[in-house]
Amino acid sequence: MADDQKPKTKLLDELEKGPWPSFVKEIKQAGEKSPVCDDLLGQLELSYEEKKGHWKHGGIVGVLGYGGGVIGRYSDLPDKFPNVAHFHTMRVNQPAGWFYTSDAIRTLCDIWERHGSGLTNMHGSTGDIIFLGTKTSELEPAFKELTEAGFDLGGSGSAMRTPSCCVGPARCEWSCYDTLKTCDDLTRQYQDEMHRPPFPYKFKIKCSGCPNDCVASIARADLSIIGTWKDDIRQDDAAVAQYARAGLDIRKDVCDRCPTRCMEWDGQKLAINNRECVHCMHCINVMPKALRPGQERGATLLIGSKAPIVQGALLSSVLVPFVPENELMDTLKELIRRIWEFWDEYGNNRERVGELIQRVGMANFLDAIGLDPAPEMVAAPRDNPYIFFQKEEAAAEPEPAGA
C-alpha cells in the first residue's frame, strides 16, 4: 500500500514519541506486510478520537473439535474497516518457563505472518502466546501449521487455562520444586479439559517455586502451587559476615524486617529460630549468597483466587500446608480430580471454585474433597458463635477434649 493510502493516525502517532518502546510502531511495522494492520490502526485511531472501543461482543469460532483456544472478535464497523471485520485471537500453549530458541520464535513468526496479522503478545495475562487478529478462514490452516510445528492451542471459556510457572530450577536457586516439569505435566495431562470446556467456569493453575510467587499464583490461580521448605534455612556464616562487612545492616534490614522476629544478630552471628520462621523469603532475598531455602522441599497448595467478576476478588487460601516434592504430582492429580468433581456437581454457571467455597463454606468443601481441617488453613479460628453442628456429632455427645 502506498504511503498516501495509509490511515491518518494523528493521535496514535503521538505514541510513537518518547523513550518507552511503542506499540504503535509495532503495529505499523507489522503493517508493512499485512494490510490488516492498517485497518486496525484506523479503527484504533477512531477509538482514540471517540473514547470508546469498536469491537463487537465475541462470537463462537474455533478449530474443528475444540471448544476453546480462539477468541472471536469482530469490528462493529466492518464496512469502514473490512480487513478487521474478523480479528480473532488464537491462544497458543507457551513452553513452560517461557523459554525459546531463536528457531522456535522464527517458526511462530512465519506461521503468524502467513495466517494472521503478524501481531502477537509475548505473552497474554494467563501466559499463552497470543496471536492477535485473523480471519475465520485462516484458523484451521494456522492450527495445522502450529500443531505440525509442535505447538497447540490454550483454553478459553469454561475450560482449563494453560498453566503457567516461574523460571524455577532452570535459573533460580530458590525453587523448592520443579515448576517447569509440574507446569508441563499439568498442561499435557489436561489437554482435553483445556480444549473442550467441561466446567462451570474457567480454572487456572499457576506454579511458583518459592513464596516470592513470581507468577502471582496466590492472586490469579484457582489452584496456587507455591514452593516452600520444611527444615531449616541453609546458612553460610562466613557469607553472612561478608554481607555485614560490605555494609548491610543485618539487624535493621534483615532481623527487624522478619515478620515473626525469628532471627537475631549479635554483630557476629545470625541466629535463626526456624520453628518460628513463616518462610516469607525476605532474609533470603536480601542475602542470597548467605541464606538459602532448606533441603526438605515441596509446596504449599492454596485454592480459590480470582479477579472481581462475579462475586468479588479473592486471594487463594491454604488447602494443603505441605506436600513433599516427590509426592507433588500424584497429590495434585488426585486433588484436582476431587475438586473438579465437586465443582462440576455443585458449582453454578460462571461460579469459580473460590466463589463456590465462599458459598458452601470451606468446611463443607473439605468434607467433599476428603481433606481434614488444619489450623494452617485459617488466619484465626472463627469468632462468631453461630456454629452449624452436625447432627450425628451433637447426638453422640463426645467428651470434650481437655475437659
Add this chain to the structure above:
Amino acid sequence: MSAQAAKRITDIGPPHYDKFLHPVIKKNYGKWVYHETLAPGVLCHVAESGDRIYTVRAGSPRLLSVQTLRRFADLADKYCGGHLRFTSRNNVEFLLDNKEKIEALKKELNELGFPVGGTNNAISNIVHTQGWVHCHSSATDASGIVKAVMDVLYDRFTHEDLPAKLRVALACCLNMCGAVHCSDIAILGIHRRPPKIQHDVLSKVCELPTLISSCPTGAIRTKTVDGKQSVEVVEEQCMYCGNCYTVCPAMPMNDPENDGISIWVGGKVSNARSAPKFSKLAIPYLPNNPPRWPEVVRAVVNIVDVYAKNAKKFERLGEWIDRIGWPRFFELTGIPFTRYHIDDFKHAGLSYARSAHIRF
C-alpha cells in the same frame, strides 16, 4: 475417516521446554547456588559447578510484531547461542554464557529502543490487558496508557533506586484479565453508568435466566418493553461491573463521557515480610484523555514519587502505607478522600477502622 482427517494433530500441548533450554541451564538445572545483580537489568546466576549464566532483561511493549520478534531471535543468535525467554511481566530476557558480550548486547538493545532494566528495586514492565486494540468490554485503552506512563517512568525502569520493588498493572475493565488487584499500583478502567439495554434485540440474542442471574446485586428484572420481552436494571443497585454484558451482548456498557480510570494502591503478591494483599482505592475516577492520559500519568507519577521519597528501605508501597496509615497517605499524596473510598459491598465492615488507633 478420510486420510486427511486421520492426519490431523490435536491435543499435543506445547513443545517440551527441555528443547529450548540453554546448555548451561540444562547442565546446571536445579543446581543454582546464588545470584547477583551486575547492573539494572543484568543478573548473574552461579551454579554449584561454578558455571555462570548471565541474563539481560529488556522491556517490551507486550504487543510485538513478528519483525521485532525476529530481531530478538537474531540478537539471541548473535549473543546467546539462540537462547532467550520472556518474563511474567512481558520483558524479554537474553541468556548469555559469556560476560564479555553483555555490553554489546545492551548497546544493540538500546539502539533498537528496548530499555534494559526492570530488576530488583526498579519498576518492572507494566502488565496489562488488550484495551481498544482488541477487547469488546474495555472501559479504556491499555497499551496507550502504559506507553504514556512508562515514557515518564522510564528512568525508574533503568535504575534500581526505589525503596523496594514496585509493580504496576493495568486492566481495562473489572474483568481484570490482567488481575491487577494485588499490585503496588493498579490502573483500572471503569464504567460509571448502567448498561444501555437494547430492547429490540435482547430476547433474540440473550438467555433471560442467565442474564438475570449474572448480576451480583440482583439488579436485573424482566420487563416487557413495546411488547417485547426484555429486562430493566434497577439503577441504584448497579455497580457497573459489566457482568451482564459478558453474558448478553444487548447490554453494552461503553460510554465515552463516563468511562474512565480508577487508581488502586498497596497490593502485593509476594509473601516477603508481609502477607499478600489486595490493592486499595486511591482515586475513584480520572477521565479518559487519549492519546496520553495526562491526568492518569500525573496521578501515578505522584504516587511513585511520594512513595520513593517517604518509604523506608525494603518497604513495598502497601507496607509503607501500613506503617504511616491511610490518612497520612492521602495527606502526603494530596489525593482527596471521598465517600467512594468507603466500601459498601460484601464484607465491607472488615475494612472499617475498628480500633481507636488514630495517628494525629
